[in-house]
Amino acid sequence: MVTSRDVARLAGVSQSTVSYVMSGRRSISPETRRRVEEAIETLGFQPNAGARALASQRSQVIGLVVPFAPGADMTGVLPFIETITKCAREEDHNVILATEDEGAEGLTRLSDQSLCDAIVLMEVGSKDPRIPVAAGLSVPVILIGVPDDPEGLYCVDLDYTLAGRMAVDELADSAHDRVVLLGYPRDVLARDVNFVRRFLRGAEDAAAAHGIAYAEVSPPDTSRAGAEAALDEALAELGPDGGRLGLVVPDPQLIQPTLQSLLDRGLVPGRDLSVIGLCTDRTAETSTPPVTNLSLEPRDVSRRAMRILFRLLNRESVLTTSTVELVTPRLTLRQTSLPAR
């Protein structure tokens, strides 16, 4: 292993000078800097992460707690991981992974072992038991998702209330006269995730405001059978009469099964009714047919979270008035929207 001592010897300076060259915390003469940098280059010196962390009390690592729950939406998580990792690297930090199933202990472990300088906590539940723990850690924690009581923790999330409203607004504005929300499956509801309630609230409010016929159904699970069942229920509830029907599907995993169930019944999205999904653009583009969607903006959400995080780490002021930062979803019309009348 090449140490800063080796570099110092080759450059003919002391070890501390090498350290100061690298950190820039003291002024160094151009000549010395050149020699040291040359030595670093020659030897391929890389500072030992453990020693650096021990001496500086900074690990240069971000802890990322990801939901690997069985029911979790696989596709949706990866863009978060990707963006967070890349943002971290831009600030010369690394990302260490923890899984959700470690629960609150995982958080204290990351913090107390000084494994990381800050933690990003994904998919926070309404009354997530990890929240009080997170609030008491010695490292800052950024939440992706908004719990009922953020306890002063910084949160970033999609504005799900707005998303619900936008979905219904769009349908109402394009002359639909009834809306069915094919909601989240029961196991997701059981997990009591905050965004579910926020989305439903937004949709309900908008429907009320427009005075449009509105119903909610929730499938037993995300399988095709589940979608079928929910659809049966939805259509039965509203009756088979004509008129323009809009279906709102907030669970990304339900979109494809729902589209297929509709096609199986001879109902063509975009011809016989409208379907609006809440999913990443990628999912929307590759569904069959491509579904009109409100984007989940995982990259934007992640980037904002990381921006706050690094401000906290650098002791800069965090410029938000509130501790909760919401990202506006983006509506993209695709093939599943009825043409304007």
Next chain:
Amino acid sequence: MVTSRDVARLAGVSQSTVSYVMSGRRSISPETRRRVEEAIETLGFQPNAGARALASQRSQVIGLVVPFAPGADMTGVLPFIETITKCAREEDHNVILATEDEGAEGLTRLSDQSLCDAIVLMEVGSKDPRIPVAAGLSVPVILIGVPDDPEGLYCVDLDYTLAGRMAVDELADSAHDRVVLLGYPRDVLARDVNFVRRFLRGAEDAAAAHGIAYAEVSPPDTSRAGAEAALDEALAELGPDGGRLGLVVPDPQLIQPTLQSLLDRGLVPGRDLSVIGLCTDRTAETSTPPVTNLSLEPRDVSRRAMRILFRLLNRESVLTTSTVELVTPRLTLRQTSLPAR
């Protein structure tokens, strides 16, 4: 921060004794052990990762290099990350993430900074420039994927050759008389990933062995338009005559677009022709319609990789005769297979 010194003081022993209680590397009297463990519990002591790494030359961290390339298959990657992370935790290790776009430098960084004790490298290309670098690192590297020249590195991967063979075998055995391989898109081909060639080879060989009509087409990209174009080409090539056609689609991202293109043409998979996909079971279950598939077995592959990795770390003998370990894909018949005749 609570240190092992604090624990020692509370338990009335020396710091080194605390260390020995935790590591078990020397015998400790039951009474002392009890007192120390009690003190640890009381104070909630967690050993400082940096200090531990510095002193022991072991970071207890596994480096994971993930492909976040723009064209990469998002859905496919997550099960690997998940399984690898969980396996690591079972052995009391953490996982640090590096992105593919850091290239070979990312590898040396992980290794030379002593950020991790071993590296898992995903989605290795045929002549991956990272391979020679990996072979020279001071930490063991496990490859997921098989390069042309593994240079003595351990590799784990799905047996793609066998997968190609199994796909064609299945079609031949179920009385199909022509097979079209709707191959990987051109950008994937351009990346020259080893598994692509292996799969094609297996399929070709099997087709030759069965004496079955066989053709390969490759779409410009994974969009629906791309699938359409490839399908046009495929059907044109083979002519529209009757008989039982089998379509093999090895790229998970092309499966859904292909199925949709077929349906658009009035060709129903499972009625008018067979489709076999190469994808995770999850993808197969949720496609429309559910596609007969050969599984990619990401969990199995990951687990085997981690087993080898920890054997290397523990200096146990690695019980494989070869440095390459291949996992057998599993065939599951679903709705896209023609009924037996």
Next chain:
DNA sequence: CATTGCTGTCGATACGCATCGACACCCCGC
């Protein structure tokens, strides 16, 4: 009873880096 071998504990040290205080040196102004 002396000797040997074990068991359990301790003190000291090293790991590689960041940082603090010290200080030699130079340039400026008087």
Next chain:
DNA sequence: GCGGGGTGTCGATGCGTATCGACAGCAATG
């Protein structure tokens, strides 16, 4: 020519843990 304020470098120290050698106490052995 002398004092003063920078500037650039160095040596020493500490971060928290693992590990090595030393050794006291004890049981078994002859």
